[in-house]
Amino acid sequence: MTQKIIGKIAVLMLICGLAQGAENPQTDARAWLVATKRSMSHLNYRGMVTYLKDNRVESLKVVHGVSNGVEQERLLSVNSPMREVIRNAEKVTCYFPDSRSMFVEYKPPRQSFLLDLPKDLTDQSRHYAFSLGGTEHVAQRPARLVNIQPLDDYRYGRRLWVDVESKLPLKFELIDENGQVLEQMVFNSLVIEDSIPAQELAASTQSDPSWQVKQHETLPADSLIWTLGGVPDGFRMISYSRLKRDSENRTVDHILLSDGFSSVSIYIDGLTNESFTAQPRKVGAINSYTRKLDQYLVTVMGEVPAKTVQSIGNGIHR
Amino acid sequence: MMDEHKGIRQKLSMLLDAELDWRDNPRLLDRLESEEEFRAVWAHYHLIGQVIRSPGGLLADADFAARVSAMIRDEPTVLAPRQESRAVETAGRHKVATLAMAASLVAVAVLIGKSLTDHSGDFYASSMQSQVIAAADSKSAESVEKMAEAQFNDYLLVHNESAYLAGSAGMLPYVRLVSSGPDR
Numbered sequence: 001m002t003q004k005i006i007g008k009i010a011v012l013m014l015i016c017g018l019a020q021g022a023e024n025p026q027t028d029a030r031a032w033l034v035a036t037k038r039s040m041s042h043l044n045y046r047g048m049v050t051y052l053k054d055n056r057v058e059s060l061k062v063v064h065g066v067s068n069g070v071e072q073e074r075l076l077s078v079n080s081p082m083r084e085v086i087r088n089a090e091k092v093t094c095y096f097p098d099s100r101s102m103f104v105e106y107k108p109p110r111q112s113f114l115l116d117l118p119k120d121l122t123d124q125s126r127h128y129a130f131s132l133g134g135t136e137h138v139a140q141r142p143a144r145l146v147n148i149q150p151l152d153d154y155r156y157g158r159r160l161w162v163d164v165e166s167k168l169p170l171k172f173e174l175i176d177e178n179g180q181v182l183e184q185m186v187f188n189s190l191v192i193e194d195s196i197p198a199q200e201l202a203a204s205t206q207s208d209p210s211w212q213v214k215q216h217e218t219l220p221a222d223s224l225i226w227t228l229g230g231v232p233d234g235f236r237m238i239s240y241s242r243l244k245r246d247s248e249n250r251t252v253d254h255i256l257l258s259d260g261f262s263s264v265s266i267y268i269d270g271l272t273n274e275s276f277t278a279q280p281r282k283v284g285a286i287n288s289y290t291r292k293l294d295q296y297l298v299t300v301m302g303e304v305p306a307k308t309v310q311s312i313g314n315g316i317h318r
Numbered sequence: 319m320m321d322e323h324k325g326i327r328q329k330l331s332m333l334l335d336a337e338l339d340w341r342d343n344p345r346l347l348d349r350l351e352s353e354e355e356f357r358a359v360w361a362h363y364h365l366i367g368q369v370i371r372s373p374g375g376l377l378a379d380a381d382f383a384a385r386v387s388a389m390i391r392d393e394p395t396v397l398a399p400r401q402e403s404r405a406v407e408t409a410g411r412h413k414v415a416t417l418a419m420a421a422s423l424v425a426v427a428v429l430i431g432k433s434l435t436d437h438s439g440d441f442y443a444s445s446m447q448s449q450v451i452a453a454a455d456s457k458s459a460e461s462v463e464k465m466a467e468a469q470f471n472d473y474l475l476v477h478n479e480s481a482y483l484a485g486s487a488g489m490l491p492y493v494r495l496v497s498s499g500p501d502r
Contacts, residue, residue, distance in 0.1 A: 051493050060496055075496045085492045094479065094495055103479055185493055243476065256480050265477040269469070283474065299473055 029130035039167040047190035065196030095205040101212040138170040154232040182285035230315020234259040264302030
């Protein structure tokens with residue numbers, strides 16, 4: 001008797017689940033994305049990634065491991081110039097051996113609202129449409145296509161192929177307003193392991209005290225002296241930092257914005273050169289816009305259409 | 319690549335002098351139409367040809383050189399080509415080509431002026447001075463451009479470094495950093 005009831009409840013739940021899915025295909029696509037984020041941070045894997053941008057092809061080695069709840073990641077370029085990024089829980093270190101410099105940064109404290117992304121991407125649904133595409137093979141594994149389409153022309157679209165078995169992202173494309181692929185990342189090979197040995201996640205770059213170490217100084221948001229007027233809906237401020245540049249005691253304010261998918265950087269530079277008249281500029285996926293604001297030079301850049309950086313740039317004032 | 323450019327410049331020059339036939343070089347015409355750099359060279363050679371062939375020569379007045387160098391000085395530095403994303407080197411080359419062209423206009427003016435008014439010491443002196451100003455201006459314009467370029471790359475690096483903060487749904491936010499960097 002109990003078994004029959006449990007059986008009926010199970011069937012009811014299944015029907016409800018399916019009905020929900022059928023009613024809302026967006027939920028399905030979003031569910032895939034959420035699962036992807038989870039897999040990326042919880043699984044142990046290594047692989048070779050090809051990165052295409054600006055007709056340039058780069059190869060990278062990627063290793064990711066989790067032990068005792070601590071996430072570690074290593075990215076290593078396999079051709080010159082050899083660069084390496086090591087991520088160990090909250091600490092990120094980037095090595096640039098050819099310029100004998102490194103960059104160290106710590107993830108901001110827990111109250112950063114973006115790092116605690118809403119689990120169901122509700123916010124992002126106001127500006128992006130999520131849908132599932134077909135299944136095709138990537139890195140010899142069946143992968144499901146997830147489409148991320150912008151709902152306005154302030155953003156770019158994306159396509160993500162997610163491994164059916166592990167939900168790891170296998171291929172990623174950034175698409176501009178004309179449907180052109182601006183950037184592509186794809187795993188050529190991927191192996192998922194139960195665990196990754198520690199030495200595979202340790203830096204292979206040898207640095208020494210003579211290396212220049214760069215760090216960012218983050219400032220509290222309420223110390224912001226600028227008003228950002230032209231920011232499209234959905235973009236929020238992620239960080240505010242002041243960069244020190246050696247010569248002439250120059251400081252540059254850096255404000256980072258994001259809508260959850262694209263990031264936009266605003267630089268407000270106290271150094272101005274009289275003959276500076278910059279035009280909008282595009283470097284691969286990144287559009288940039290510069291203008292003078294009193295005695296400052298404002299530069300806005302990000303993986304967004306030109307319209308967006310211009311709108312943000314023109315909307316900044318004291 | 320440098321040899322190729324020299325070869326093309328030579329061909330353009332020969333085309334102008336009717337030593338080469340357009341019909342035998344259709345691809346040259348295509349390149350001329352599509353590449354700004356070669357259009358600039360073409361215009362340059364065309365002007366030189368005109369100057370050399372015109373009966374009295376282009377008599378540049380004493381102010382001409384000064385006006386050209388003033389134009390160079392006042393010309394705003396364009397940081398980037400307007401349309402497609404070409405490599406920065408191309409933009410730099412185009413800019414240098416334009417300045418070089420302007421500087422040679424001054425040089426041409428000086429040459430013509432000198433040959434016609436050989437004993438005009440004053441004219442020669444002021445033209446030489448303008449030529450020096452033009453050369454100096456093109457140098458400082460170049461260094462401003464270099465500085466702008468360095469500053470832009472600095473910003474780009476910082477932007478890519480902050481990638482993970484933005485939690486982008488890009489697959490591997492650090493890939494941009496590993497592939498770009500201070501040397502690019």
